[in-house]
Amino acid sequence: MSKCSKGVFILVCAVVPLHLANAQEMKMTAPVIGTVSVPAKGADTDPIYQSAGTKHMAELLRAAFAGTDWKLDPNKPGERVRYYTEILATKSLGLHDDTVVREQLAREMLYQGDNENAVRQLDEVRRRWQKANETMPGEAMPKDQLKELGQWLAIAYLRLGEQENCINMHGQSSCLFPLRAGAVHQMPRGAQGAVRELTALLAADPKDAQSQWLLNVAYMQLGRYPADVPPQWLIPEKLFASEAKLPEFPEVAASESLDILGRAGGAVVEDFDGDGLLDVMVTSSGPMDQMHLFHNNGDGTFRDVTRTAGLIGETGGLNLVVTDYNNDGHPDVLVLRGGWWGKQGNYPISLLRNNGNGTFDDVTEQADLLVYGPTQTAAWADFDGDGWLDLFVGYESKDGDRHRSLLFHNNHDGTFTEMGAASGLGDLGFVKGVAWGDYNNDGRPDLYISVMNGKNHLFRNDGPRDAKDGKQGWKFTDVTDAAGVALQNNSFATWFFDYDNDGWPDIFVAGYSLEASTDVGAFEMGLPVRAEKPKLYRNMHDGTFRDVTAETHLDRAILTMGANFGDLDNDGWLDIYLGTGDSTYQALLPNRMFRNDAGHEFQDVTTAGNFGHLQKGHSIAFADLHRSGFEDVFEEMGGAQPGDAFQSALYRNPGNTNHWITLKLVGTKSNRAAFGAKVDVAVKNPNGATRHIYRTVGFGSSFGGNPLEQHIGIGTANRISEVTVQWPASGIVDRVANVASDRQYTLLEGEGKLLPFAKQDSGE
Numbered sequence: 001m002s003k004c005s006k007g008v009f010i011l012v013c014a015v016v017p018l019h020l021a022n023a024q025e026m027k028m029t030a031p032v033i034g035t036v037s038v039p040a041k042g043a044d045t046d047p048i049y050q051s052a053g054t055k056h057m058a059e060l061l062r063a064a065f066a067g068t069d070w071k072l073d074p075n076k077p078g079e080r081v082r083y084y085t086e087i088l089a090t091k092s093l094g095l096h097d098d099t100v101v102r103e104q105l106a107r108e109m110l111y112q113g114d115n116e117n118a119v120r121q122l123d124e125v126r127r128r129w130q131k132a133n134e135t136m137p138g139e140a141m142p143k144d145q146l147k148e149l150g151q152w153l154a155i156a157y158l159r160l161g162e163q164e165n166c167i168n169m170h171g172q173s174s175c176l177f178p179l180r181a182g183a184v185h186q187m188p189r190g191a192q193g194a195v196r197e198l199t200a201l202l203a204a205d206p207k208d209a210q211s212q213w214l215l216n217v218a219y220m221q222l223g224r225y226p227a228d229v230p231p232q233w234l235i236p237e238k239l240f241a242s243e244a245k246l247p248e249f250p251e252v253a254a255s256e257s258l259d260i261l262g263r264a265g266g267a268v269v270e271d272f273d274g275d276g277l278l279d280v281m282v283t284s285s286g287p288m289d290q291m292h293l294f295h296n297n298g299d300g301t302f303r304d305v306t307r308t309a310g311l312i313g314e315t316g317g318l319n320l321v322v323t324d325y326n327n328d329g330h331p332d333v334l335v336l337r338g339g340w341w342g343k344q345g346n347y348p349i350s351l352l353r354n355n356g357n358g359t360f361d362d363v364t365e366q367a368d369l370l371v372y373g374p375t376q377t378a379a380w381a382d383f384d385g386d387g388w389l390d391l392f393v394g395y396e397s398k399d400g401d402r403h404r405s406l407l408f409h410n411n412h413d414g415t416f417t418e419m420g421a422a423s424g425l426g427d428l429g430f431v432k433g434v435a436w437g438d439y440n441n442d443g444r445p446d447l448y449i450s451v452m453n454g455k456n457h458l459f460r461n462d463g464p465r466d467a468k469d470g471k472q473g474w475k476f477t478d479v480t481d482a483a484g485v486a487l488q489n490n491s492f493a494t495w496f497f498d499y500d501n502d503g504w505p506d507i508f509v510a511g512y513s514l515e516a517s518t519d520v521g522a523f524e525m526g527l528p529v530r531a532e533k534p535k536l537y538r539n540m541h542d543g544t545f546r547d548v549t550a551e552t553h554l555d556r557a558i559l560t561m562g563a564n565f566g567d568l569d570n571d572g573w574l575d576i577y578l579g580t581g582d583s584t585y586q587a588l589l590p591n592r593m594f595r596n597d598a599g600h601e602f603q604d605v606t607t608a609g610n611f612g613h614l615q616k617g618h619s620i621a622f623a624d625l626h627r628s629g630f631e632d633v634f635e636e637m638g639g640a641q642p643g644d645a646f647q648s649a650l651y652r653n654p655g656n657t658n659h660w661i662t663l664k665l666v667g668t669k670s671n672r673a674a675f676g677a678k679v680d681v682a683v684k685n686p687n688g689a690t691r692h693i694y695r696t697v698g699f700g701s702s703f704g705g706n707p708l709e710q711h712i713g714i715g716t717a718n719r720i721s722e723v724t725v726q727w728p729a730s731g732i733v734d735r736v737a738n739v740a741s742d743r744q745y746t747l748l749e750g751e752g753k754l755l756p757f758a759k760q761d762s763g764e
Contacts, residue, residue, distance in 0.1 A: 008463075017202025049310040051361035057350055058313025064347050064372075065287040073344040075287055077111035077642060080426050084108065094403065095132055095139075099125050106152065110261075111187050111587065113643025119193065122153045147201065147282035154197035154214060158641070161190020163219055166615075170259065170647050172251050177590040177612035178240050179220035191221035202233055206473040209645055210586060212656060213521030217588055217614070235525055242608035246568065246594055249609045249633065249651035257302050257649040258634070260292055263559070266320035267636040267648070268705035270331045273358050276757065278707055279627050281333060282648060283317030287347065287535070290315055291335070310359040315352060318376040319619060320705055324673035325367075325380070326414055329353035331673070331708065334391070337374030340583075340640065342401050346372045349393065362681035368415045373403040381436035381445040382671050383461060384474060387729045388412050389671050390419075392447060394431030405431055405449075421466075422473030429454035432512070433702035437505045438676070439483075440543055441668035443728065445676055447476060448485070450509050452700065456486045457635075467746075485545050489513070490532045493563040493703040497574055498694045499552075500599035503680070504539035504698065510560035510578065511535070520589055523558050531558040534578075551599045553601045557592050564704030566622020566631045568609070570658035570713030572683075572693040573598055577633055579617020583640040591617040591635070613637065615646040620704040624662065624711050629742055630655045631711055659718050659741040663710045664757060665697055668749040669730035673698070673708055676728030690721065714741060723747075 033229040050058075069077040084105035087093075093101065101313035106121035125147060132139045165185040166174040173182030185191050196217040196221040201208055213287045216235045219225040226234055253259035262284030272279045272514070277296035283289070291314045293304035306312060317335040320546040325332050333352045338345030350365050364370050371393070378393040388410035395403035405428050407420035421428060425447075433450030440446070451457070459476035466473075480486045490513035496505040511532030514520070519529040533555045537545035554576075562579030569575075573596035581587045590612030594602035606612045616639040622631045630653035661681065665674035674697030685691050693712055700706045714720060725747060727734070732750050739745075742756030 010537040024739035042559040046308045047235065048307045048312050049359050050312055051310055051359075053362040053365065054310055054313050054360075057348070057362040057364060058315070060091075061287065061313070061315050061400045068344045068346075074111070074341060074640065075344075075642060080108045081105060081114070085304055088304060095128060097535070098128065099141075103149070103152070106156065110159060111641040113163070113645070115156055115163055115190075115643070118156045119153065119160060121154060121277050122149060125149060126153075127327075131447055138300060141465055147204065150197050150201050151211070151586075153764060154194050154201065154211070157190045157193030157197060158214065158218065158222055158588070158763075159190070159585050161185050161187070161194065161218075161511075162615075164190060164522060165221075167261070167646065172254065172256060175614045175646075176251065177217075177220075177614050178237070178607065179217075179225070180224070183221075185221045188222055191218045194218040195222070199230075206232065208518070209521035209525060209527060210518045211521070211551075213524050214586065214588065230661040233525050236272055239524075239526055240607050240612075243603040244597070244605050244608065246595065246605040246608040247287060247654045249611065249653060251610070251649050252652045253648055256300055256650060257304070258294060261637070261638075261645050261647050262289060263638040263642065263645050264318060264616060264618045264640050265289070265636050265638065266317050266336070266705065267621055267634060268320045268322045268333060269621040269623040269625065269634060270322050270705075271619065271709075271733055272331055272354060274330070274356070277627065278623050280621075280634060281320060281361065281705075283320055283335065284638065284645070285316055285318040285337075285339075285640070286642060287316045293294070296625065298627075302349075305358070308358065308475070309363060310355075311352070314352065314362065316347060317350075319378075319703060321378050321380065322705060323380045323389055323391075323425055324671070325386060325391075325410065326353065327672040328356065329672055330356040331694055333360070334378055334380075336372035336376045336378055336393075338372075339396060339410050341374055342396070342398070345374030345396075347374075349375065349378070350370050363414070367415065368417070369408065371658075374401075375403075375431075377432060377434050378704065379434045379436050379447075381675055381698065383407075383445055383447075384409070384464070385444070385729045386410075386412075387667070387669060387671055389673065389675055391416065392425070392434055392436070394428065394434040395430070396430045397427050398453075402427060405434050407652065419473055423474075424476050424478075425459065430455060432492045432496040432511065435495045435507075435699075435702050436676075437507075437696070437699060439496065439507070439539060441504065443731070445728075448494055448496065448507060448509075450491040451513065452490050454489070454491070456509065458483050458485050479543070483544050484547070485509075485535075485537050487547055489533055491535070493701055494559060495565065495643075495701045496696070496699050497565055498696075499536070499574055499596060500538065501573065501692060501694055502539075502541075503692065503694050504541050505699070506539045506564075507535075507537040507545060508561050508576070509535050509537075510557070512559060512561070512582075514559065514582070517584065517586055519558065523553065524589055533558060534560060551601070553603070554594065554614075556604070559587055559589065560615065561699075562618035562635065562703050563621045564620040564622055564701040564706060565711040566633070566706065567711065568593070568595060568631065568633075568653070569656055570607075570630060570660045571715045572691070572713045576602060577611065577620050577622070579613075579620055579635060581616035583637060583643075583644075585644065587616070588614045590614055609651070611651060613649055615639075616644065620705050622711075623707050625650070626652065628653065628655055629660050658713055658715050660711065660713045661720060661723075661739065661741055662744040662757065663712065663723070663725075663754075664744070664746045665706075665710070665725060666746060666748045667727065667729070669732065670727045670749055673730065674727070674749075677710070679710055680722075680724040680726075681712050681714060682721045682724070683714045683719075684721055686716065691715075691717075716742065
């Protein structure tokens with residue numbers, strides 16, 4: 001788009017969206033602030049329950065949203081649309097100024113979701129320049145601006161097609177790449193317009209990788225790939241082939257009433273009401289977007305119980321984290337807000353206490369957790385081994401907008417005391433992911449920090465600074481360099497997990513950066529890119545890690561946002577699903593599923609399982625939602641902009657003949673939720689050798705929400721030799737021999753026996 005005009009009425013430079021120029025020179029009145037509501041299917045109509053704490057939090061959230069600068073807030077494109085529309089209606093502009101205003105108006109319309117009018121405004125820019133050239137030969141738009149206009153028109157057409165087809169006529173195959181018959185657009189004008197614009201762009205620049213990638217996508221939307229794609233720009237189908245066999249996981253969110261429309265947000269799968277079935281809680285990051293709780297009906301469907309659960313008024317949230325902070329056996333939830341928005345992201349976190357009767361209360365203030373600032377990442381662990389879960393919250397800190405990350409110690413009475421600064425965990429940079437894990441197997445959880453535009457950190461937990469007075473802070477030693485886990489400059493979601501089943505936790509950390517938007521197309525076509533890729537660090541058992549990303553074939557995903565791990569095929573090896581995308585609309589690249597091949601390498605099975613969703617993938621959960629003995633995959637979808645919403649996805653596991661066990665661990669001396677408990681499941685291989693499969697409760701993605709129960713595939717073994725659980729606070733080791741497979745069990749700390757899985761297994 002055109003560069004900023006010198007006129008003082010121009011708000012936004014096209015180079016950086018939403019960074020407004022000359023704002024101080026303008027005397028503007030902010031328009032009336034609108035709110036956004038996310039619709040839900042089958043919402044209940046029962047009376048609303050709402051605690052005093054929840055009502056107050058709703059007031060705080062509304063006030064925070066009302067107080068942001070509409071000229072700068074990415075959540076308020078509608079106000080800027082009205083501003084630019086008024087300029088066009090009331091001012092007489094020359095061609096160049098008219099172009100700047102009209103192009104910026106089109107951009108804000110796209111962010112708002114008014115794609116059809118965005119196309120009209122961009123077409124009008126082109127028409128005016130063509131007319132000017134006819135009347136004044138030589139008056140032509142510069143080539144670079146003409147190219148940018150074509151790129152934005154192509155994106156506007158693509159988004160119009162997605163809106164009219166994938167969203168408004170949402171089906172089981174919508175936006176699943178490579179697009180098949182069920183995903184072909186019934187209203188083709190968006191894809192047709194995109195093909196026209198992208199073809200022109202490629203004619204002008206045949207090496208334009210981004211346009212080539214999007215052109216192939218647009219032809220798929222029309223049902224004309226590969227036959228009608230010009231040969232010189234065709235991306236061959238073989239590039240999308242799966243590397244291993246996997247049955248298709250049908251996308252069933254719509255039929256199960258889980259296809260909620262929303263923006264980038266969080267998701268947690270957990271049994272919130274103690275009925276033995278896993279429920280789903282979802283947020284959308286729009287500050288006024290209502291969160292939702294879906295009750296599992298046990299018949300393959302879900303019911304929205306948000307009103308009766310006491311959650312009305314809990315809005316926004318880019319991420320959710322499950323916990324049991326008060327050791328009552330009822331899973332609670334932490335809501336994280338404001339991530340990516342800088343000074344416009346000054347929102348509070350929320351702690352939602354599960355009352356055990358189907359309702360939640362917002363207890364943020366009474367827990368002394370009312371803190372404002374931009375964050376999307378936090379993790380719970382009992383870092384001091386006192387049997388109560390503590391909390392680390394990573395904040396986004398940068399020059400001109402400093403925020404300390406915070407470590408909250410659990411006081412055992414429903415409140416917390418902040419001790420981050422005393423423990424050496426202060427300004428850690430622009431934190432995008434945090435994870436606890438005992439990397440050196442010394443019994444204390446250590447902390448890994450993923451940072452954008454900076455160095456990641458691994459902090460070793462060395463115990464209290466003063467052995468006689470734990471209030472003097474806890475000693476965390478930065479061992480990043482010695483451990484060898486800082487090989488990225490831009491990273492995002494992260495976690496500890498034992499990918500090779502050797503009993504030592506490894507580290508995965510996703511990359512997140514683009515040198516140029518053309519990297520998206522180049523990556524998908526197998527061309528070299530400069531974008532940051534993931535890292536997989538293998539634990540070497542001596543305090544160090546080795547980068548095994550390339551040798552395990554995980555160095556092939558970019559722009560990873562939501563991400564998590566689970567066991568797709570019950571073979572006992574943990575697989576990885578990566579949700580992809582960024583805030584730009586041109587970042588249409590398939591989400592990717594990688595199957596763990598016995599700890600040797602990760603195989604891309606995206607197309608085999610039909611996991612390649614083109615929309616933005618955020619919080620991901622692996623969970624046995626249907627109690628079939630196999631983990632399904634739930635994915636919260638949608639982008640950062642108000643106009644980039646999409647329906648959530650649920651991929652149902654078709655199952656196979658492999659066996660499994662599900663363990664729900666209940667701490668009595670350790671924390672009730674068993675965070676940090678280490679599980680060793682020993683089985684006999686067909687050759688008679690013993691195989692060990694390791695899991696740790698509480699290990700999970702920093703941008704995903706797996707349940708706390710441990711679903712463990714055991715492959716072809718139909719019986720388990722021994723289950724061993726090492727408890728974190730007490731040091732107790734429970735061992736149970738000769739365990740039947742394909743069943744759900746509860747284990748209470750110190751009992752030494754497995755009980756049949758039952759409702760309300762809270763240990764009381």
